[in-house]
Amino acid sequence: IVYIETPDGVAITSREEWVENSSFIIRYTDGSVEDYGEANVKGRGNWSWSQAKKPYAIKLANKPKGRTVLGMPPHKRWVLLANPLDYLPNALGFEVNRRTESCKWSPRCRYVELFLNGEYKGLYLLVEQIKIDKNRIDISEMKKTDIDGDAVTGGYLISYDDAYDEAKFRSHYYNMPVLIKNPDDDDIVPEQWNYITNYIDEAEYSLFDEEKFQSGGFYNYFNVDSWIDYYFAEELWGAYELKRPRSVWLYKDKNDKLTAGPVWDLEQNYFDKQILYCNEALYYKRLFQRRDVVENLQKRWVVFQSNLLGNEKYNNILEYLDSLYSTVHLSARRDRQMTPSSHNNHLSSPESTIDLEYETIKNGIIDKIKWLNDQIMSW
Numbered sequence: 145i146v147y148i149e150t151p152d153g154v155a156i157t158s159r160e161e162w163v164e165n166s167s168f169i170i171r172y173t174d175g176s177v178e179d180y181g182e183a184n185v186k187g188r189g190n191w192s193w194s195q196a197k198k199p200y201a202i203k204l205a206n207k208p209k210g211r212t213v214l215g216m217p218p219h220k221r222w223v224l225l226a227n228p229l230d231y232l233p234n235a236l237g238f239e240v241n242r243r244t245e246s247c248k249w250s251p252r253c254r255y256v257e258l259f260l261n262g263e264y265k266g267l268y269l270l271v272e273q274i275k276i277d278k279n280r281i282d283i284s285e286m287k288k289t290d291i292d293g294d295a296v297t298g299g300y301l302i303s304y305d306d307a308y309d310e311a312k313f314r315s316h317y318y319n320m321p322v323l324i325k326n327p328d329d330d331d332i333v334p335e336q337w338n339y340i341t342n343y344i345d346e347a348e349y350s351l352f353d354e355e356k357f358q359s360g361g362f363y364n365y366f367n368v369d370s371w372i373d374y375y376f377a378e379e380l381w382g383a384y385e386l387k388r389p390r391s392v393w394l395y396k397d398k399n400d401k402l403t404a405g406p407v408w409d410l411e412q413n414y415f416d417k418q419i420l421y422c423n424e425a426l427y428y429k430r431l432f433q434r435r436d437v438v439e440n441l442q443k444r445w446v447v448f449q450s451n452l453l454g455n456e457k458y459n460n461i462l463e464y465l466d467s468l469y470s471t472v473h474l475s476a477r478r479d480r481q482m483t484p485s486s487h488n489n490h491l492s493s494p495e496s497t498i499d500l501e502y503e504t505i506k507n508g509i510i511d512k513i514k515w516l517n518d519q520i521m522s523w
Contacts, residue, residue: 237410244373298398374404
């Protein structure tokens with residue numbers, strides 16, 4: 145159970161302004177209590193912030209050195225996802241992403257029940273926020289003085305998302321809504337901004353220009369293996385918002401290429417629709433015009449499929465699903481009694497429940513893997 149107390153019980157009403165000098169305490173199932181001290185709290189999300197059950201961002205005043213947070217590596221920044229529509233897709237999707245070959249990090253998460261200023265708020269998912277860190281996205285963290293040579297080449301944390309306006313530009317060739325998340329607005333300097341915006345445009349030109357594309361020039365800019373693996377995780381999931389795009393994360397380390405991932409924002413995806421959503425999204429339509437890319441995709445799919453169905457490294461993904469359901473179903477039922485799902489058009493009943501989610505995913509995921517295998521291996 146997570147307990148958050150704000151000064152004088154002040155309400156959290158903003159996604160921009162932190163409520164400072166709050167407290168953050170976790171009580172474990174064995175009754176032990178861990179006090180993480182001072183914390184700042186604010187709202188987060190886009191559509192989800194408009195719902196009755198609010199999501200929150202947490203910034204601990206001090207990194208809890210030597211102490212994990214529910215078994216996850218210490219860090220200041222955390223997210224409390226409110227699960228307004230469903231409970232299983234995000235946690236399961238992070239695990240699916242983790243089983244791709246190129247994944248170095250996928251957000252870890254734990255289910256918690258939240259008390260805010262003494263009021264029970266229901267079931268939440270405490271998640272590692274996507275940040276540059278040795279235990280998260282492990283790339284170089286830039287300083288303002290990194291303005292030339294190798295130093296200016298990375299690392300950059302980037303999001304393609306049409307829902308936000310901060311630090312956005314539209315890429316020249318594929319019109320991607322690009323947000324530079326790190327260095328952020330307060331820290332990025334013109335030399336860094338110019339470098340990464342030019343790099344993205346040059347990367348896209350290597351796909352757009354026929355001569356460069358046919359010569360394989362895009363391999364100099366894109367970590368193609370990571371883009372293939374990102375496609376697997378998103379396409380298996382049925383990520384219908386990818387074409388907008390929404391919640392697409394990528395990064396570029398020093399002297400390295402544009403790397404896709406990790407996945408994020410996976411609500412309302414249940415493996416039940418056998419449709420290819422992503423072939424027209426991002427850069428995939430162009431990339432898949434190359435036979436060498438498709439052949440590499442097919443080879444990597446064989447490994448990924450094995451990682452999902454079970455091998456010496458991983459158990460069957462259904463066993464992981466079962467463990468999530470076993471952990472959370474009682475809390476989820478309490479939560480839905482308190483806050484009914486507002487509108488979930490992707491399940492067979494508008495009354496979304498943990499049991500309906502579980503059965504839909506369990507009945508659909510293996511068939512979706514087999515169906516996607518047939519599609520990929522026939523290309």
